Every structure is written in C-alpha cells, then in structure tokens.
Amino acid sequence: MENGQPRTWFVKVDGRVYGPYTSPQMRGYITEGRVADYTLVSVARDGDWKPAGDVEILQSWIDENREVAMAAASTEDPANLLVVTEVKSGVDDAVSSVLKRYGETASIVPGVWLVRARTTASALRNDLSHLLDREDKLMVIDASRDRSAWFNFSTDIDARVRELWRGERSD
Numbered sequence: 580m581e582n583g584q585p586r587t588w589f590v591k592v593d594g595r596v597y598g599p600y601t602s603p604q605m606r607g608y609i610t611e612g613r614v615a616d617y618t619l620v621s622v623a624r625d626g627d628w629k630p631a632g633d634v635e636i637l638q639s640w641i642d643e644n645r646e647v648a649m650a651a652a653s654t655e656d657p658a659n660l661l662v663v664t665e666v667k668s669g670v671d672d673a674v675s676s677v678l679k680r681y682g683e684t685a686s687i688v689p690g691v692w693l694v695r696a697r698t699t700a701s702a703l704r705n706d707l708s709h710l711l712d713r714e715d716k717l718m719v720i721d722a723s724r725d726r727s728a729w730f731n732f733s734t735d736i737d738a739r740v741r742e743l744w745r746g747e748r749s750d
Contacts, residue, residue: 591619591628593713598624602636609640612705612728616641657682658723660694660703668712677707704728 587599590608600608608614609631616632631637660681664674675692678684681703682696696703700721707717708730717730727744729737 587622589621589624589626590614591621596624605637606640609637609644610701612644612701612708614641615705656723657695657697658699658721660696660698660700661720661722662692662694662703662707663718663720664690664707665716666690666711667714670710670712670715673710674707677710678703699724700726700728704730 587601588605589596589598590600591597605614605620614620614631614637616630616638618631619628620631620634620637621628632641662678664671666674671690675684675686678692678694681694681698683694685693687693694703700719704717704719705728707719711717711730713731715731718727718732719729720727727740729740732740
C-alpha cells in the first residue's frame with residue numbers, strides 16, 4: 580500500500596490477466612477509457628476479481644473521468660471523427676446505428692465513417708467497444724482536436740500507435 584492505495588493492479592479481460600499496473604497507470608487507463616466500471620480488477624495476479632466500479636478509489640477516478648468527458652462533450656464545438664473498424668462479429672449495423680445517434684455520418688468505404696459530433700474520440704470508442712468482440716478492431720480519430728482512441732489492438736500495435744501519435748522516433 581502506498582498512500583492508502585495498492586501499489587499494483589491487475590486487469591482481467593476475456594480470461595487473460597494483464598499487469599501489474601501502478602496506480603498512475605490505472606488512472607491513465609481510466610482516462611483513456613481502457614478501464615471502465617465493469618472491468619475486472621485485482622491487487623494480486625491470483626487475487627479476488629471484482630468490477631472496478633466496486634473499488635472505491637477506481638470508481639472515484641471513473642466518476643471524475645466521466646464528468647470531464649461529459650463537460651467536454653457538452654461544451655465543445657462538434658468534432659470531425661474518423662471511425663475505422665474491422666468487424667468480424669457481424670455487428671456492422673449496430674455500429675452504424677450508434678454512430679448515427681451521435682450526429683451526421685458519412686460512410687466512406689466499408690468499415691470507415693466520418694462522424695460530426697459533440698463528443699470525444701474516447702467517449703465514442705467506449706460506446707462502440709461494448710458492441711465488439713475480441714476479434715473486432717476499432718480506431719477513432721478526432722481530426723478536429725488531434726486525439727485518437729482505439730480498441731483491441733495487439734500490444735505491439737498499441738505501443739507503435741502511441742509512439743507514432745506522440746511523434747516519437749523508433750531508431
């Protein structure tokens with residue numbers, strides 16, 4: 580324990596355990612929408628698993644993040660969001676339906692949409708990720724605010740996208 584918080588956290592997704600993660604990493608994952616209130620977490624790899632929403636400190640970070648996202652979505656100008664999907668689970672119509680709830684859409688090619696909406700890339704990714712299976716992939720690019728969010732990328736691709744997005748060189 581450090582300042583009343585566990586030093587490490589583990590996350591379980593589809594039966595696979597990830598971690599350990601520090602509290603600052605977990606807070607970052609919450610901010611990115613990678614850890615939600617339903618995400619299974621534990622302070623030990625073989626520990627008791629419970630939804631993050633049932634852990635007081637994690638729920639407070641989730642609530643804080645939700646408030647920030649809602650404030651941003653309600654006060655900012657509409658954004659141009661490019662949504663790119665690879666959907667193998669057959670939920671294309673459901674994805675399209677969710678996108679239309681957000682605002683005006685244009686289907687560019689199969690699996691690629693332009694959406695004009697008052698939301699963030701992370702919020703849209705979080706909403707769509709509930710529809711997707713583990714084989715489906717999603718990337719949302721906020722062309723108006725230079726932000727991005729993605730779902731179900733491999734560890735290598737995740738790291739490479741982060742590196743490129745930040746403008747880091749891999750020499």
